[in-house]
Amino acid sequence: MPAPVLLPPTSYDHVTVQKVQGTGMTTASDILAAEEPLEIRIGYGPAAQREHRTLAITMRTPGHDFELTAGFLFTEGLVQARPDLLGLVYCPDVEKEEERENVVRAELASTLGLDLPRLERHFYTSSSCGVCGKTSIEAVHAACGPTLPATGPYVAPAVLHELPGRLRAAQELFDQTGGLHAAALFSLQGELLLLREDVGRHNALDKVIGAAFLRGEVPLHQHILLVSGRVSFELVQKAAVAGITILAAVGAPSSLAVTAAQNFGLTVCGFVRQGRYNVYSHAWRLQS
Structure with missing residues (x-):
């Protein structure tokens, strides 16, 4: 079991609420998960001609922002290996001091080629991007080329039954x-x-993948990923790019998520709870 992570104070807020029980109302204090915007900026180009631009803004729970940024850049195909990412800093040239920890700048290697016209467009992982499912899957293959092992790894079916309880027991902020x-x-x-x-399921996954990327541990072929909610196309895409072979979820997958998983060679299991689950793709990896 990993050592407990000390939660940053910015991850939650204290609020005053009115609690109602039956017909009675009392004033009490409550704790809410924080949600703030994170602006991701990139620096790129030759050393003598560096350029900086805003790449994306996402609503997230503060904490592990560098991991989130690294995971986002990796799963979107802007960086493919650890040397592509020179460094991550909270941007110093932000006007309001209180907003500086909401702007992260990623410095990319000067030799890294960027498809700038693509950066002008909305990322294809957006649920409102307006592209069809076939185009979305082809875009992921073209940009990131996820390839998963055709043989193994294998996991005992009973192992998955234990994962939701272990996940829930370690969710300190959810508690x-x-x-x-x-x-x-x-x-x-x-x-x-x-x-x-x-607060965002895609951000939680980007933080996990980003942490592994910064440690030089990708691809993650020998790992199982468990997410606490449903499985969208976006989560399948990110998992495939990271080389994750088995994706399990407490909730259901979408139809496009399953189609993408079948194409990428990813095993997807849904409704993993209460001693049962469904396998939607590549069930051959589950072997007793």
């Missing part, structure tokens, strides 16, 4: 707020290796 998604990496034997929480 206080009740309002967060979680993503976690497990070994093939079911050992919890890494967990991150966020």
Whole structure:
């Protein structure tokens, strides 16, 4: 079990609420998960002609912002290996001091080629991007080329039954707020290796993948990913890019998520709870 993570004070807020029980009302204090915008900027180009631009803004729970940024850049195909990312800093040239920790600048290697016209467009992972499913899947292949092993790894079906309980037991911020998604990496034997929480399910996964990317641990072929909610196309795309072979979820997958998983060679299991689950793609990896 990983060591407990000390939660940053910016991850939650204290509020005053009126609690109603039956016909009675009392004043009490409550804790809510924080939600603030994170602006991701990139620096790129030759050393003598560096340029900077805003790449994206996402609503997230503060904490592990560098991991979130690294995971986003990696799963969107802007960086493919650790040397592509020179450094991550909270941007110093932000007018309001209180907003500086909401702007992260990623310095990219000067030799890294960027498709600037593509950066002008909305990322294809947006649920409102307006492209069809076939185009979305082809875009992921073209930009990131996810390839998963055609043989193995294998996991015992019983292992998946244990994962939701282990995930829930380690959700420290959820215990206080009740309002967060979680993503976690497990070994093939079911050992919890890494967990991150966020108000956005895609942010939680980017934080997990970003942490592994910064450590030089991708691709993550020998890992199981468990997410606390449903499985969207976006989560399948990010998992495939990171080389994750088995994606399990407490909730249901979407039809496009399953189609993408079948194309990428990713095993997807849904409704993993209460001693049962459904396998939607590549069930051959589950072997007793």
